[in-house]
Amino acid sequence: MLRLLRNPRSMRELSPAEWDLTLRQARHASLLGRLDALADEAGVRSALPARVRARLEAARVDVEQQHRLIRWEVTRLRRALAPAGVPLVLLKGAAYLFAELPTARGRHFNDVDILVPAERVAAAEAALVAEGWEAVELSAYDQRYYREWSHELPPMAHRDRQVVVDVHHNILPPTGRLRPDPRLLLAAARPVAGADLRVLAPVDMVLHAACHLVQSGELHKGLRDLADLHGLAQRFAAAPGFWPELAGRAATLGVTRPLYYALRFAQRLLGMEVPAETARALAAAAPPAPVRAAMDALVPAAIVPDHPTHPRRRTGVARRLLTVRYHWQRMPPLMLARHLLHKVTERAPKDDG
């Protein structure tokens, strides 16, 4: 999988049995559509075996449908939020799609993430509810978790549609140790030509991807997040001054550690090129050596998908440890203890296998 992401032309050399595994891994990691787009860009699509082409074509249909639904949802959001005076700022996948970034090509996604100024969140929620969005069914505890401890509202969906909308007021939870100032992100957001909405500035988009990658609880999508970050950086690095600006912005927002990790793993796993100066500037953000060694071992094991039906034990252990780290970074210890106790007792009765 990594070899294909680094060098899509090598798709021509895969044996049928290797394709069998690759396609299953890609589906599991939400990268099937991405493989299709890469095969197309590398000009190798027509050279692939017919059964592989059929699978990639099916993935392309899925992606096109998802993108259609997302575009529609965004137009509906704009219509609902504009009268309430809430500006529409897209994050992640929807932003890549509207900004027509190459990383959106073949990207699977089912939700729209938006960033709203903290003081406008209540107005945004009221406007959406008035227009037919409803909270996706959650337990009372989960509702409270989102409202008190998270950087987003409980997920919502319009009652006539399936697309999930996440209204964020920051890119990291307020309970965690890293607290980038969302006002800086909003102030720097850029308009999208012809769409009456905004997306984060290029450096902020990369930093958000980095934060999401290292702080996300969805480890099976980790490789997709890393590929996103790689694609964004590749595109934006064409503009002069991108790398120094990125390092400087990370310092301003206080997220140099996530950027350090993200670039490190993009380099190691996807062969991303990072200028030596940037690497030096971020060296100060490196964790202590033992932590770095642990992360070097755990992250690739957790995010690189292996055999889907028979995961290696290493993946399971790595994912568990990283989940512990994820929670540790999100909450102070006492709150974490409470949260985990609740999750354990909630799960116990139905967990028999």
Added chain:
Amino acid sequence: MKVVELPARDLTGRLHRGLDVNTGPFVIRIETPIATLAEEVRVLYGEFPLDEGGGLADFHVAVLRPAGPLGLRRWWRQQASVILDEDRPFEPLPVDMAVPMLEWSINWCAATRANQYVMIHAAVLERGGRALILPGVTGAGKSTLCAGLAHRGWRLLSDEFALIRPGDGALDPWPRPISLKNVSIDVIRRWAPEAYMSAPVPNTNKGTVAHVRPPTESVRRAAEPAVPAWLVFPTFARDADTELTRVPKARAFFRLADCSFNYESLGIRGFRTLSRMIDQCDAYEFRYSSLDDALSRLGALPVPSPNS
């Protein structure tokens, strides 16, 4: 080599590791340690070739026997559970239901993943290169009609899926076992005593279910597509006279779209593909009670003229 030509011991071993069966449009990897299921697979899928494509399967279906708490399920109230890659879309069921579970799982794989086709929930049969499409809601008698025609001169393309190729509008065959429910089981036993039928499984959520082995000729010609000609919406009505009524094309279009698994997912391609199919077909409403009458009426349908 065909599945049925494998010596029994080899088949069991291959099924433990995963047996790649080439069913035409899809290679299915079936994995199961359940001996009774292995025997049914040997017969129901016997005429299909083992895949020789080098180990690339489209669907990976494992029907396993969960051990349950303390391993008790190995001995008492044995169950079967299905794993499709990493998904477990169904609850475990009693082990007697392993055959229907396998079939439903394969259907689920296609319905949720095979978007290279426009897929209609329909039985499809062929005569003289032209296809008869029988879309059907559950209980409309589509499978009975399908099994009936498939044993009287019509070639079975599929009992559940019309797989329309968006490129040229032709229908790809997928001649897997035909699923019969309740009274249809005896009807088809009498109609085609020579046909192999799996042991009926009572008390599924669809009632009693049995599967008919697809006719050998259909399986042999599983790579031969057919051109749509007749779109017939069947309704079984006990003791009613056989009645065939033309359906206007516009109405037929929407009924067809309603029976599709993925019409909306394909966007404009879906619309164009169904439009072409409606153009190629004469559409009928068909009420029937007797298979004999149905056979003669459907066999007498004229081939649509290009401008009809």
